[in-house]
Amino acid sequence: MTMQATAYARYPSLADRTVLVTGGASGIGAGFVEHFARQGARVAFLDVDADAAQALLEGLADVVHRPLFVACDLTDLEALGQAVARVRAAIGPIAVLLSNAANDLRHEFAQTTPADFDANVAVNLRHHYFAIQAVREDMQALGGGSVICLGSISWMIKNGGYPMYTMAKAAIHGLVAGLARELGRQYIRINCLVPGWVITEKQRRLWLDAEGEAEIARSQCLPGHVMADDLARAALFLAADDSRMITARDFIVDGGWV
Template sequence: MREDIEHTETASMARYPSLAGRTVLVTGGATGIGAGFVAHFARQGARVAFLDIDDAGAQALQATLADAEHVPLYRHCDATDLEALETAIAEARAQLGPITVLVNNAANDVRHRFGQTTAAEFERNIAVNLRHQYFATQSVVGDMRAAGGGSVICLGSTGWMIKNAGYPMYAMAKSAVHGLVNGLARELGADRIRINALVPGWVITDKQRRLWLDDAGKAQIAQSQCLPGYLQVEDLARMALFLAADDSRMCTGQQFIVDGGWV
């Protein structure tokens, strides 16, 4: 099987009965890794709401899930607008019920140069890659406490661990995700709310393939990963399912790296 089209049928993977009917919120869920989260949770029978600014991508995703038990609910929302974020979360709660799984996925790894960064660009980068994770979590904790527990999944990145160049603000924000997880694990844990970092390596989405996967990148993957083949969206989604399900009830304050053994 060619490594660039390597997929495993979802039907052969684990099902998590505890996710059926559970309300899940995914930020940045219209395309890429986020769309994988939305699709996999929906196929588990969860009630999924997802936020994004890509209306066309969201509609296309919903069309592929028209036969799901609960067709995912989409709300247009820029996660950097905290008022809009709070409103969208409230609307999702009103339509689908209390949110007990939050996937803080929205991010932008746009390339930038350290010496040319402006203060406005700095604030924007932190807003899109870190700030919304804090405040989205704050917005759903009440639901989780009332339900007797829940799971918050914060998306990190191995990019800062392997000292990649080209996106210092992104690397800084993603490293701070680990601080957020560690800083909240004990406080939230008292109410049986789990919070973990899901840390992808180089996941070959359509965007990555279009912008950055050249021959040098393919060679780097072959050299650096312990496992052959490309990381796929499904590989991250299946870890997210585990972290959201009751099967991971004693996992919190941890980082779960899915990178083919690169780090």
């Protein structure tokens, strides 16, 4: 049996609020962009995939504030800083950061080179730190804000096949804990949103097969697929004033896998 269609929550505090999403052109990030835009927020997103970004924007022609796409390679920290400045100039000081961008490229431990290691950290960890640094003064000037970093259950369940990715994702949980007190003194909340196996188009194309479906059915307490929309609805709550006294927490959306 499935649940009947439902009307999901609206958050008045998100209307006109400036929201920045990294890695927002596709997958979970695109879900963030759409859901925040449909709440009336002023959304900007950074990505390297201009074609996917354009397709996303075409589907959001009816929102109050058309999202702003800024092409940016997040591994280039100078470009990241310039992109944040462009967003600020165009749609105002940033009140919400969804630090989402990542790449779960499979790789082998025995063949990892130092260059591979540095490149993986740049894609999956380093930009989180410096994106938060870049928006902190905005949030402080606004009297507070919300930072939402994307973690993963992959390291919790000891997945193999991509050790640099799981290392980086575990480190994001430490980053959230390590910044919570300092940012909290400025009324800036920081939390970790932790996806299970979210079935995006990429996951279907590359990895979801009959064996994967069987693993989901065996490991999740709830039947069915965790979708990008499920993560986005949790992010809306963490960004809105409704969660004003929540910080330094992990919010796991995995169907009960962990």
